[in-house]
Amino acid sequence: MAEGEALRSPLRKWAFALPRLLFKGWFALAFALSLVVLYLPFRMLLRKPSGYPAAFRLMRGWARFLGIAGMMPLRVEWKGQLPPSPYVVCINHSSYLDIVHAFNVLPEYFVFLGKHELLYWPLFNIFFRDMHIAVNRSNGAEAARALMRAGRALDAGISVGLFPEGTISGHAPRMLPFKDGAFRLAVKKQVPIVPITFVNNWLLFGDPEQPWSRGRPGIARAVVHPAVPTRGLGPADVDNLRQRVFDTIESPLRQAYPRP
Numbered sequence: 001m002a003e004g005e006a007l008r009s010p011l012r013k014w015a016f017a018l019p020r021l022l023f024k025g026w027f028a029l030a031f032a033l034s035l036v037v038l039y040l041p042f043r044m045l046l047r048k049p050s051g052y053p054a055a056f057r058l059m060r061g062w063a064r065f066l067g068i069a070g071m072m073p074l075r076v077e078w079k080g081q082l083p084p085s086p087y088v089v090c091i092n093h094s095s096y097l098d099i100v101h102a103f104n105v106l107p108e109y110f111v112f113l114g115k116h117e118l119l120y121w122p123l124f125n126i127f128f129r130d131m132h133i134a135v136n137r138s139n140g141a142e143a144a145r146a147l148m149r150a151g152r153a154l155d156a157g158i159s160v161g162l163f164p165e166g167t168i169s170g171h172a173p174r175m176l177p178f179k180d181g182a183f184r185l186a187v188k189k190q191v192p193i194v195p196i197t198f199v200n201n202w203l204l205f206g207d208p209e210q211p212w213s214r215g216r217p218g219i220a221r222a223v224v225h226p227a228v229p230t231r232g233l234g235p236a237d238v239d240n241l242r243q244r245v246f247d248t249i250e251s252p253l254r255q256a257y258p259r260p
Contacts, residue, residue: 020206020215023071027205027215030069035123038062042126052131056109059127063103071217072097072204074104080226082108082194086154087227088186089194092249093163094172094202097220102161105196105222110159113150115167116142137166137179147181154189164245172202173253175246183242187234192227193241195248199223199256223252 045051067073116136118128128134136142150160164178199221206213
């Protein structure tokens with residue numbers, strides 16, 4: 001499967017550099033202004049756990065707005081139905097757009113495990129103080145505590161979503177190796193795993209910290225795969241489970257980008 005830069009000619013990279021920069025600037029403006037407008041309602045809903053489901057519904061509405069305003073609406077291919085909650089959602093990670101569209105894919109309240117740095121994002125950090133879970137993967141003890149919180153959410157019947165790569169891949173559409181946490185958690189709690197592939201988010205919205213990275217309007221594509229059961233599995237099955245989910249998520253990427 002080809003890496004992103006191998007699919008990109010130098011001429012196209014620089015010929016469209018300014019339109020990409022303007023497009024990402026527009027999306028950043030739509031994101032920031034809409035968050036300012038919604039900040040107070042979110043702040044009110046996030047004061048106590050009873051408001052989290054309503055905050056989640058508002059987040060879904062916000063995500064739909066961002067998809068439309070950003071000219072990157074989502075098209076979902078359902079290869080399987082979502083199981084009853086709770087379950088663990090595993091998603092490939094190639095763009096910040098993945099976070100937005102995760103809320104457009106999943107209709108039921110779930111909590112996200114996100115990187116610890118989100119706690120330092122102005123305004124946006126309110127979501128990861130209590131409702132969602134910030135993970136500091138550089139600190140083993142803190143990462144373990146985050147997984148314990150995720151386990152308590154599953155015990156309460158709330159699904160958990162995460163990116164098993166741990167960070168955005170720098171070689172999209174190729175994925176980074178998956179970490180074990182999601183699979184150990186699913187096996188421990190005996191809940192199914194729902195694999196989701198975001199096929200082309202990496203093409204639509206590149207790293208905003210790199211001004212000349214990809215960015216353009218288009219239809220974002222997602223594939224929701226059949227749930228992978230874990231009932232009856234134990235710690236010895238984690239490696240096979242991780243590889244099975246990796247291969248499932250990778251399959252649409254290989255079909256879409258087959259060139260070596």
